[in-house]
Amino acid sequence: MRFAEELGTSHGRRLRRGVLDDGRAVFVKSGPASEVLVSEAAGLRWLGEVAAVPEVIEAEPDRLVLAWVREERPDRAAAERFGRMLARMHRAGAERFGAPWPGFIAELPMDNADAPDWATFYGERRVLPFLREARLPASDVALVERAVARLPEVAGPAEPPARIHGDLWSGNVLWSCGQGVLIDPAAHGGHRETDLAMLDLFGLPRLDRVLGAYREEWPLAEGWRERVPVHQLHPLLVHVVLYGGGYRDSLMAAVRRVLSL
Structure with missing residues (x-):
């Protein structure tokens, strides 16, 4: 080479x-x-x-x-095709929450050990470990911990583990040959709304078309839009750990929305 x-x-x-x-x-x-x-x-x-x-x-x-993935600009058809593909990927499922390989997001380790339900997995394996690394004021830490304690109430209807990308911001979707191609995953068995909330967090071209096609392929549980900030707690904490306090305001806004659910 x-x-x-x-x-x-x-x-x-x-x-x-x-x-x-x-x-x-x-x-x-x-x-x-x-x-x-x-x-x-x-x-x-x-x-x-x-x-x-x-x-x-x-x-x-x-x-x-x-x-190598040769990139192109996405059109409406590509966005809808991506939405359907994402729904099928999630529906393919996982044997458990987490994964049998070590987890990482960027260079940060993630605990991929199993948990009895998604709220426990998300709180104990995703949110709290990064909260301990985020160097936030004690008052902020207390609010995040309150939000984690509410996860069993606000997580929505129970679903089996979905096969998720785990770090699905817009930069990890390349458009090529009329479809979205996934790169840089933090893949594991998780909640499908996590991937959709990540797409929403930093924006994705034609996201409305992606979500519309996704819901036609596999409808989402009632209240999914209100649960978006629940699923954004982890990626926002990751950004606080990686890049500092510039993401604190966004994190705490999401925390307050979770506490108001």
Whole structure:
């Protein structure tokens, strides 16, 4: 393989476009050996059983090689196709909450151990661990803990574990060949509303079309829109941990909305 273009860095890892000996273009992510890239590859393969993802060509602790995704602008048909695909992916399900591989979001570890229900999993495996790392004022910590205590009341109807991407912001959806292609997953068995809330958090082109097609494929439980801030607690805490207090106001606004449900 030869390298054709430097693409910068992301979370301490070098990104490059390469060309294999057979002429295929590839995306290469490399850096210090760790479980992060192997975990990403496991998630891509799992999601790829039922959704569009880049082919995993090589996965080593220090290097991940994926088929290159040629990007294009999404149109209405692509957005609707993506919504239906996302619903089918979620519906494919998972054996349990969490996953059998180590979890990561960016370079931050996540506990993928099972839990008896989603509210417990989300509170104990996703929200509280990041709250302990966020260095928030004690008053903020107390409010987040109150919101976590309310999760069993505000989580909505119980659903079986869905097969979710886990970090589905707009930058992790590439548009290619008339469909959305998923990259950089934090894949695990979780709640399907989590992926949809993440798309809403940072915006996605033609999101209304995506959600409309999703609901035609697999209707959402009543009250799902009101539960969006519940599912945004974790990603907002992740951003506080990674990038500092600039995301505190958004986090605390979501917390107050959860407490008002």
